[in-house]
Amino acid sequence: MLRIENLTKTYGDKKAVDGLSLHIAPGEICAFIGHNGAGKTTTLKSCCGILKFDSGEIYIGGKSIKTDPLGCKEQIAYLPDNPDLYEFMTGIGYLNFIADIFGVPAETRTERIHRYSDLLGLTADLAQSVSAYSHGMKQKLAVISALIHDPKLILMDEPFVGLDPKASHQLRELLRELCDGGTAIFFSTHILETAERLCDRVAIIKNGRLVVAGEMEEVRGDASLEDVFLELENTDKPADTDSADAEITDDTNPEAGK
Amino acid sequence: MTRARALIKKQLAEVFAWLYRDMKKGTRRTGAALVLYGVLYAVMYTALGAMFYGMGMMLSPMIEAGYAWLYMALTGLVGLFMGVFGSVFNTYATLYNAKDNELMLSLPVPTRLILASRLTGVCAIGLLYELIVMIPTNIVYLIHAKPGVLGVIFTLIIPIVLSFIVLGLSCILGWVVALIASRLKGKSYITVILSLAFIVAYYAFYSRVIIAIKAIVENPGPVSEGVKIWAWPFRHMGLAAEGNALSMLIFTGTAFLLFGAVYLVLSRSFISIITTKRGEKKVVYSRGEAKTASPDSALLRREFKRFTSSPTYMLNCGLGIIMMPAAAAAMLIFNSNIREVLSLFAAEHKSAIPLVAAAVICFAATMNNITSPSISLEGKYFWIIQSLPLSLARVLFAKLKMHLILTYIPAIPLAAALIWLISPYMSSPLDALIVLLPSALLILFMALAGLCLNIRFHNFEWSSEAVPVKRSLSVTLSVFGGWLVVAGLTALYVLAGRFLPALAYAAIAAVILGAAAAIMLRYVASVESLD
Numbered sequence: 154m155l156r157i158e159n160l161t162k163t164y165g166d167k168k169a170v171d172g173l174s175l176h177i178a179p180g181e182i183c184a185f186i187g188h189n190g191a192g193k194t195t196t197l198k199s200c201c202g203i204l205k206f207d208s209g210e211i212y213i214g215g216k217s218i219k220t221d222p223l224g225c226k227e228q229i230a231y232l233p234d235n236p237d238l239y240e241f242m243t244g245i246g247y248l249n250f251i252a253d254i255f256g257v258p259a260e261t262r263t264e265r266i267h268r269y270s271d272l273l274g275l276t277a278d279l280a281q282s283v284s285a286y287s288h289g290m291k292q293k294l295a296v297i298s299a300l301i302h303d304p305k306l307i308l309m310d311e312p313f314v315g316l317d318p319k320a321s322h323q324l325r326e327l328l329r330e331l332c333d334g335g336t337a338i339f340f341s342t343h344i345l346e347t348a349e350r351l352c353d354r355v356a357i358i359k360n361g362r363l364v365v366a367g368e369m370e371e372v373r374g375d376a377s378l379e380d381v382f383l384e385l386e387n388t389d390k391p392a393d394t395d396s397a398d399a400e401i402t403d404d405t406n407p408e409a410g411k
Numbered sequence: 412m413t414r415a416r417a418l419i420k421k422q423l424a425e426v427f428a429w430l431y432r433d434m435k436k437g438t439r440r441t442g443a444a445l446v447l448y449g450v451l452y453a454v455m456y457t458a459l460g461a462m463f464y465g466m467g468m469m470l471s472p473m474i475e476a477g478y479a480w481l482y483m484a485l486t487g488l489v490g491l492f493m494g495v496f497g498s499v500f501n502t503y504a505t506l507y508n509a510k511d512n513e514l515m516l517s518l519p520v521p522t523r524l525i526l527a528s529r530l531t532g533v534c535a536i537g538l539l540y541e542l543i544v545m546i547p548t549n550i551v552y553l554i555h556a557k558p559g560v561l562g563v564i565f566t567l568i569i570p571i572v573l574s575f576i577v578l579g580l581s582c583i584l585g586w587v588v589a590l591i592a593s594r595l596k597g598k599s600y601i602t603v604i605l606s607l608a609f610i611v612a613y614y615a616f617y618s619r620v621i622i623a624i625k626a627i628v629e630n631p632g633p634v635s636e637g638v639k640i641w642a643w644p645f646r647h648m649g650l651a652a653e654g655n656a657l658s659m660l661i662f663t664g665t666a667f668l669l670f671g672a673v674y675l676v677l678s679r680s681f682i683s684i685i686t687t688k689r690g691e692k693k694v695v696y697s698r699g700e701a702k703t704a705s706p707d708s709a710l711l712r713r714e715f716k717r718f719t720s721s722p723t724y725m726l727n728c729g730l731g732i733i734m735m736p737a738a739a740a741a742m743l744i745f746n747s748n749i750r751e752v753l754s755l756f757a758a759e760h761k762s763a764i765p766l767v768a769a770a771v772i773c774f775a776a777t778m779n780n781i782t783s784p785s786i787s788l789e790g791k792y793f794w795i796i797q798s799l800p801l802s803l804a805r806v807l808f809a810k811l812k813m814h815l816i817l818t819y820i821p822a823i824p825l826a827a828a829l830i831w832l833i834s835p836y837m838s839s840p841l842d843a844l845i846v847l848l849p850s851a852l853l854i855l856f857m858a859l860a861g862l863c864l865n866i867r868f869h870n871f872e873w874s875s876e877a878v879p880v881k882r883s884l885s886v887t888l889s890v891f892g893g894w895l896v897v898a899g900l901t902a903l904y905v906l907a908g909r910f911l912p913a914l915a916y917a918a919i920a921a922v923i924l925g926a927a928a929a930i931m932l933r934y935v936a937s938v939e940s941l942d
Contacts, residue, residue: 203797205940226800237791239713241720243694249701253709254799263701280696 154179154306154337155200160209162195169195171361172209177339177354179305182332184348184369185341186382187358193341194234196358197308200339201231213306227255230299234310234341236291240284244275244294247283248301255302262301269297272327273320288315296324300331307331309340313347325351349378357385414520418528426505426532460547463489467551469624474555478631480649482556483566484638485627486548487573487648490541494577495584497540502533502585512685526681530578530674533585537577538570545570552652562654569648572666576644579669582677586684602722607733706801710809717788718781718813724788727880731778735821738775739828749832757836762913763904764836765845768829769917770901772822772850776857777893781814783861783886786869786941787879793871804936807862811935814858822854845917852924853897859931861889869941 155177162170170192177183187193198204200211202222211218213225239247245266252262270276273293278286286294292315299307307328313321328338328351342348348355349369355378356366364385365372373381430452431440440448466489473482506529509515515525549566552558558566591598627634639646644665650658677684704712718724725732742749757764786807789796796806830843837843864885873879880886904916911919 201798203794223800223802226798229798231794231798233794237794239716239792239795241716242713245696245701246716249704250709250713251799252701253704254706254801256706257703259701259703262703263699266701267698276698277696278693280694 156212182338183354184352192361230304232309236295245279422532464547467548483649483652484645490544494541498537507589538574575666575670714813739824783889784879785810786865
């Protein structure tokens with residue numbers, strides 16, 4: 154579903170992402186882990202077409218984000234780390250705006266809005282202005298807006314930050330349910346316990362380079378994810394993307410098999 | 412003492428940040444830029460002071476007529492007005508709505524110290540505004556009244572004492588603003604209406620002030636009686652400036668009493684004032700079937716919500732929406748006066764009258780610069796548009812549509828009023844086309860030019876929307892460019908009018924504007940991203 158090939162992005166002299174390759178198949182949920190400034194947000198923003206990158210390619214559902222950005226964006230939902238949502242709209246107004254852009258029919262959007270807002274405990278506040286929302290409420294609204302058009306790939310930057318324990322639990326359940334339904338999910342997090350419990354796969358990035366990527370069980374081995382992460386952080390090990398390249402499971406890549 | 416100094420230093424640094432910080436870049440001005448801005452603000456301050464020096468000079472005959480105390484009382488009241496209204500929004504922001512209130516309360520600092528440091532900042536701003544009036548008018552007083560040593564000393568102290576009254580009233584008014592801001596619905600519209608009312612009142616006052624001053628100077632009796640009854644502390648302020656120590660004591664006592672009362676109330680309720688969030692009444696969501704709209708309608712609706720949510724945006728970029736119908740109404744009310752002027756003009760330039768009408772619409776329409784900050788205003792929200800399956804051109808066209816709707820509709824009554832007024836001088840219905848076609852195309856040209864300028868000079872990094880709306884290059888170029896285009900087209904007709912009939916000139920102007928608009932339209936449609 155998501156195929157990142159040799160992604161490189163520089164800011165001035167600094168390489169934020171350096172030759173990153175990663176593939177995520179439909180129905181997979183992959184945690185993206187790394188220290189602050191490792192390149193997680195840059196990678197996620199590049200995947201959803203917000204950032205232009207210097208070299209490499211990103212395919213979503215077989216479509217290139219470079220040549221067919223709108224085709225890619227039709228299939229994705231993006232949740233940034235700090236959900237700055239239109240404060241001049243009400244919660245329901247914002248959800249309807251997103252649904253209108255994706256052309257979600259009235260009946261379907263009503264059902265989805267109520268289902269997800271009930272689940273996350275936001276229904277009573279939907280008529281409030283977004284400007285009156287707390288960080289957690291904005292996060293919930295951003296989650297609902299990301300799910301309203303039933304995306305095939307969900308890209309999330311720190312989705313659990315600001316959520317209360319109940320909403321955090323509900324979101325984890327919801328993500329698992331979506332994955333079981335075939336949605337691919339790629340999200341960054343610093344909560345390693347959540348990543349460990351929720352994800353099929355994990356990718357660890359350090360200084361812009363993918364250090365490890367693979368099945369959660371394989372990467373973790375007998376240790377905890379935290380142990381693996383800390384060990385990688387404490388070594389000057391150069392980027393080892395072999396394991397990532399070995400995990401190509403995406404059958405929607407147009408160039409697969411070439 | 413160290414804590415108090417640190418807090419006051421922080422407060423004053425915050426209050427006067429506009430002087431040494433570049434609000435657009437968020438960096439500290441250094442070297443030449445700092446000097447340049449210092450000089451600029453000093454020039455502005457002096458220019459404003461010169462205006463009040465003029466006012467002082469106009470009132471100075473009162474001093475010679477034995478009403479020196481009334482002169483001081485009146486200029487003191489003007490200074491009070493200036494200080495309170497100049498500082499009230501700052502008071503609201505720094506005292507009642509400060510972003511670091513919670514941080515301050517978490518520090519090991521007594522509440523009274525926090526309050527005192529906040530009040531120091533408020534007092535400094537109030538004094539700054541008050542002195543714009545008090546320095547020049549006191550200079551006039553000292554020159555003309557020639558008071559004794561005590562009078563001179565008191566005259567120099569009075570502005571400082573007055574600043575405590577300014578501080579007290581500013582705190583009270585700031586509290587009212589805070590209450591309105593937290594309780595009122597439709598704040599944007601109310602702010603716009605109040606701002607417009609203030610502008611109208613200001614111009615009404617300004618147009619009558621000279622007559623009023625002359626009347627007071629000629630007959631100060633009734634005003635002096637009024638001041639004695641309704642503004643008695645200012646009578647004592649005036650008498651103090653003459654060297655009356657008892658009056659100085661009464662005036663100072665009154666100022667400190669007012670300030671003390673306000674300080675007492677504030678110190679007792681400061682924590683609850685800054686930690687209580689009143690908020691608007693919660694609107695409960697009621698379940699129902701959602702209404703759908705096309706992506707283009709949704710984008711247009713989003714633009715309208717953005718526009719109507721911001722008084723700054725509406726007031727600075729959409730004044731034409733109100734001014735055009737207002738001008739139409741004024742034309743209908745004063746039609747006989749306008750027709751008199753028209754008849755004089757028609758004697759020699761009858762054929763040019765429809766073009767003059769077109770120029771009036773064009774000038775009025777240039778008051779709308781809605782598109783020119785519209786891209787920058789996406790600011791921190793731009794990621795939403797970027798992540799949605801929308802071409803940038805589609806988003807830009809929504810901005811264009813809003814500008815056109817909000818300019819064409821208010822232009823209709825103005826055009827109708829103008830055509831009705833000039834109808835006796837129209838030789839054929841085609842003359843209406845001369846009025847409508849160039850002005851309609853100029854509105855389109857202006858909307859597109861604003862959009863193109865903001866595509867070129869967009870800025871998403873701002874903390875106050877006043878930056879893209881008031882201080883951006885695209886808005887400045889759009890405002891002055893619009894005037895230049897209209898003035899240029901008018902000047903061109905003055906030169907070419909002898910050789911070209913009005914209809915032909917209107918057609919040429921329409922072709923030029925139309926062609927320019929078509930080129931810009933093509934450019935807007937081709938924009939894929941903003942780099």
